[in-house]
Amino acid sequence: MLSFLKSDKGEQQGSSWAARLKRGLALTRNVLNTDLGALLAGRARIDESLYDELETLLLTCDVGVAASRTLVQAVRERARRDNLAEPAQVKDALKQALLELLQPMARPLDVSGAKPFVIMLAGVNGTGKTTSIGKLAHYFTQQNRSVLLAAGDTFRAAAREQLAVWGERNDVAVIAQQGGDAAAVIFDAAQAARARGTDVLLADTAGRLPTQLHLMEEIKKVKRVIAKALPGAPHEVLLVLDANTGQNALAQVKAFDDALGVTGLVLTKLDGTAKGGVIAAIAQARAPAPIPLRFIGVGEAIEDLRPFDAQEFVEALFG
Secondary structure, rough: OOOOOOOHHHHHHHOHHHHHHHHHHHHHHHHHHHHHHHHHHHOOOOEEOOOOOOOHHHHHHEEEEEHHHHHHHHHHHHHHHHOOOOOOHHHHHHHHHHHHHHHHHHOOOOOOEEEEEEEEEEEEOOHHHHHHHHHHHHHHOOOOOOOOOOOOOOOOHHHHHHHHHHHHHHEEEEEEOOOOHHHHHHHHHHHHHHHOOOEEEOOOOOOOOOOHHHHHHHHHHHHHHHHOOOOOOOOOOEEEEHHOOOOOHHHHHHHHHHHHHOOOOEOOHHHHHHOOOOHHHHHHHHHHOOOOEEEEOOOOOOOOEEEEEEEEEEHHOOO
16 A cells, blocks of 8 residues: 555544544643643742743744734733632633634535535645545545545646546545546546536645636636536535645635635645644734634644534643
């Protein structure tokens, strides 16, 4: 089996999602909890210097300037309203403030509104789009939905091979061509999905940087072609983000949203970074109505991509 399809047996068996999520967020949680504990230890009272240091701590977790200030202000207001006196109470106040900031992002993807429900995935190179498609295929087949994959990344030969293996592993068909035009591949896949009565079509696209204007124009064309094949489609445009990119994710969201009208986000590789706070930065950028964070990835196993739940995420981050 190819290296990108590591076995999810052994450690994953009997391991709950909550446990895997907590384990996946270990790097960010360790920075947050260790530094927060050190900040609060030995303090006699809550004062402005504590708030200043709290803001600095949040910045080290890649929460970003705007979100850090928002969270600190929320903690300050809660301390005033609830007459908090003990520095140790700041942790719970911060936890609640973060939950309130992230909650609007927790809107699960509903694919029941169309058949086939077409999901187009986009993102920069190396974010994990193709792997995410394989994991999404597993997620939807576990819900007893039929799935078809479209190998729309025609630039990278390994992408077709990778998607083919994911298709075999999930027992779902893959529409692909050797080379050719990405829009044509996805057009054929849309037609096939409709003819077969498929529930969900997952369309891969090649990675591209927002600065590559000709490639951004190409992906706009892909979206237009999907709409011609199936009026109303794509029903979801998912932007896949790598948590390791930190604040660069904000620029990616803006660029791809301007080009495609992003309707949902997938945040991958949270298990490999201490920058998990970028979720707060993304939420703050569009508050109070951020783009939904549909799925998060916290590992390499096939089941390590799940719908984002703000409560679960915050509990795992502080737990």
